[in-house]
Amino acid sequence: xxxxxxxxxxxxxxxxxxxxxxxxxxxxxxxxxxxxxxxxxxxxxxxxxxxxxxxxxxxxxxxxxxxxxxxxxxxxxxxxxxxxxxxxxxxxxxxxxxxxxxxxxxxxxxxxxxxxxxxxxxxxxxxxxxxxxxxxxxxxxxxxxxxxxxxxxxxxxxxxxxxxxxxxxxxxxxxxxxxxxxxxxxxxx
Amino acid sequence: xxxxxxxxxxxxxxxxxxxxxxxxxxxxxxxxxxxxxxxxxxxxxxxxxxxxxxxxxxxxxxxxxxxxxxxxxxxxxxxxxxxxxxxxxxxxxxxxxxxxxxxxxxxxxxxxxxxxxxxxxxxxxxxxxxxxxxxxxxxxxxxxxxxxxxxxxxxxxxxxxxxxxxxxxxxxxxxxxxxxxxxxxxxxx
DNA sequence: TCAAACTTTCAGAAATTACTGAAAATTGGA
DNA sequence: TCCAATTTTCAGTAATTTCTGAAAGTTTGA
Numbered sequence: 001x002x003x004x005x006x007x008x009x010x011x012x013x014x015x016x017x018x019x020x021x022x023x024x025x026x027x028x029x030x031x032x033x034x035x036x037x038x039x040x041x042x043x044x045x046x047x048x049x050x051x052x053x054x055x056x057x058x059x060x061x062x063x064x065x066x067x068x069x070x071x072x073x074x075x076x077x078x079x080x081x082x083x084x085x086x087x088x089x090x091x092x093x094x095x096x097x098x099x100x101x102x103x104x105x106x107x108x109x110x111x112x113x114x115x116x117x118x119x120x121x122x123x124x125x126x127x128x129x130x131x132x133x134x135x136x137x138x139x140x141x142x143x144x145x146x147x148x149x150x151x152x153x154x155x156x157x158x159x160x161x162x163x164x165x166x167x168x169x170x171x172x173x174x175x176x177x178x179x180x181x182x183x184x185x186x187x188x189x
Numbered sequence: 190x191x192x193x194x195x196x197x198x199x200x201x202x203x204x205x206x207x208x209x210x211x212x213x214x215x216x217x218x219x220x221x222x223x224x225x226x227x228x229x230x231x232x233x234x235x236x237x238x239x240x241x242x243x244x245x246x247x248x249x250x251x252x253x254x255x256x257x258x259x260x261x262x263x264x265x266x267x268x269x270x271x272x273x274x275x276x277x278x279x280x281x282x283x284x285x286x287x288x289x290x291x292x293x294x295x296x297x298x299x300x301x302x303x304x305x306x307x308x309x310x311x312x313x314x315x316x317x318x319x320x321x322x323x324x325x326x327x328x329x330x331x332x333x334x335x336x337x338x339x340x341x342x343x344x345x346x347x348x349x350x351x352x353x354x355x356x357x358x359x360x361x362x363x364x365x366x367x368x369x370x371x372x373x374x375x376x377x378x
Numbered sequence: 379t380c381a382a383a384c385t386t387t388c389a390g391a392a393a394t395t396a397c398t399g400a401a402a403a404t405t406g407g408a
Numbered sequence: 409t410c411c412a413a414t415t416t417t418c419a420g421t422a423a424t425t426t427c428t429g430a431a432a433g434t435t436t437g438a
Contacts, residue, residue, distance in 0.1 A: 006304050007317045013300045020293050022209045024396060035324075036317035043415075053398050058416060079406065079413065089327045104209050111202045115195050125193045128225035132199060135224075138278045141350050148354035156357055161330050163360070165337035168345050170359055171352070208394095213426060232385075242428050247386060268383060268436070379438100386433070394425070403416070408409100 001051045007036055011050070026052050027060045031069060031085070040073055040082035068095050090154045097150055105143055112136040190240045196225055200239070215241050216249045220258060220274070229262055229271035257284050279343045286339055294332055301325040 003011060011032040018028030029050050034041060041049070043057050050057070061083060064070040069092065070083045086092055112132050120126040149157065160167065192200060200221040207217030218239050223230060230238070232246050239246070250272060253259040258281065259272045275281055301321050309315040338346065349356065 004310060004314045004317070006307055006309065006314050006321075009300065010304060010317065010321060013297065017293065017297060020211045022211060026396080036320045038313060038316040055399075055416075055418090056397055059397090062416085081415080089323045093327060093331070104206065108202065108206060111198065115199060118195055120195065121193060124227060125195050127227040128193070128196045128199065131225045132195075134278045138282060141347070142282070145350040145353055152354065152357060156360065158330070159360060160356065161334040164334055165341065167349065167356070168341060171345065171348060215427080244386075244388090244429075245427055248427085251386085270385080381438090382436090384433105384435080387431085388428105389430095390428090392425105392427075394423105396421100396423070398419105398421080400419095401417085403414105405414075406412095408411085 001049065003033075003049055007033070010036060023063070024060075026050070026056050027063050030057065030060045031064055034064075034070055034083055035085045037084065040071075040075070040084040042078075042080040042082050044080070046083075067099050090157070094150050097146060101143065101146070105139060109136065109139060109143070112139070190238065192222075192238055196222070199225060212252070213249075215239070215245050216252050219246065219249045220253055223253075223259055223272055224274045226273065229264070229273040231267075231269040231271050233269070235272075256288050279346070283339050286335060290332065290335070294328060298325065298328060298332070301328070 001008060001011070011029045014028040014032035015025040016028075018025050021028070029052075030046055033046060033049055043054065043061065046052075046057050046061075047054050052060075061070065064083075065072065070085055073082050073084065074080075075082055086095075112135060115132050116129060116136060118129070120129050149160075152160070163170070190197060190200070200218045203217040203221035204214040205217075207214050210217070218241075219235055222235060222238055232243065232250065235241075235246050235250075236243050241249075250259065253272075254261065259274055262271050262273065263269075264271055275284075301324060304321050305318060305325060307318070309318050338349075341349070352359070
């Protein structure tokens with residue numbers, strides 16, 4: 001690996017972090033490299049920069065594409081494929097959230113939904129099912145909320161985040177308003 | 190493994206999911222088992238239920254304790270250690286968020302902070318550094334917001350989540366109120 | 379202090395995952 | 409169509425992670 005020092009430590013860190021994130025070292029490193037690169041890179045540029053094999057690069061790029069974290073483009077007069085990450089960090093963040101939702105949360109929700117519909121065959125099963133239902137409801141609520149948030153435009157989202165915990169006060173305020181006019185702040189179950 | 194069918198599929202699912210989550214199969218299975226169990230279990234109960242070795246169970250429990258996802262307790266008149274998960278699913282969720290923050294986000298923030306303070310040695314480094322700064326700011330904002338949310342009481346949190354995207358309208362409303370009184374809804378950078 | 383009950387450690391085996399190089403497949407232009 | 413450039417696949421190897429059983433360690437009560 002032969003990279004300027006800042007880039008190198010960034011790339012290496014993402015390589016290490018990969019394992020906490022369910023992606024392998026090479027995938028993490030390549031993503032980091034593309035993220036900081038001022039221009040799109042082709043597979044050989046990546047091999048040169050990271051120092052892994054050509055085939056490994058190919059696999060890693062395929063995985064990054066499956067995660068929708070890299071864009072593929074062609075440069076005029078060059079047959080090779082060039083890769084880059086989206087410029088907008090918020091867009092990247094949203095993509096990541098969507099993909100993790102799809103890969104990690106959906107399957108669990110499906111399993112839980114199935115389990116909850118079954119007929120418990122004992123007192124123990126009944127308890128287990130009740131616990132699963134609690135988990136299901138929490139995940140579903142958080143998931144829906146995330147989806148709502150994801151779909152906000154970036155300005156609103158930033159405003160909301162900067163507001164932070166103060167949103168509580170706003171909520172309390174609108175609740176009292178709601179009581180006055182006979183309506184409440186949110187939908188009920 | 191000899192468990193009632195619902196429990197078994199739940200336990201197996203968590204085992205599989207573990208790998209996406211950076212924990213190993215046994216750890217996932219044991220957590221799932223404890224989560225649905227109506228009473229605390231000791232290490233031998235777990236070995237019996239899951240069908241792994243005693244030592245593996247010991248390691249896995251240690252890891253779950255490091256994640257603060259299981260409670261250790263003693264039953265009167267029994268020397269063995271009994272394990273259970275907290276009852277409150279929201280508390281579990283918060284613990285998980287805190288631990289992941291500490292393990293996955295903090296180290297990245299530290300690395301980014303360091304890189305941003307360095308003097309770039311070329312135009313390419315300057316660009317890389319600017320990208321890292323974008324990432325840093327996004328992560329920091331999201332992190333702070335998460336912390337704010339984590340510290341809300343469950344009722345407020347649930348109300349906020351159920352409100353979902355409608356919070357936008359509330360925000361817009363308070364913003365116009367703010368303009369009238371000469372203040373704005375959130376803190377600025 | 380000793381013994382029984384229980385837990386942890388650890389070296390090596392087993393399983394899984396990542397990586398490579400060679401070969402096959404695909405693509406675009408002559 | 410054919411050739412050269414490029415990408416992908418895949419079988420085998422390397423590296424890493426997980427798991428086990430045996431042994432060592434700890435704790436409690438007699």
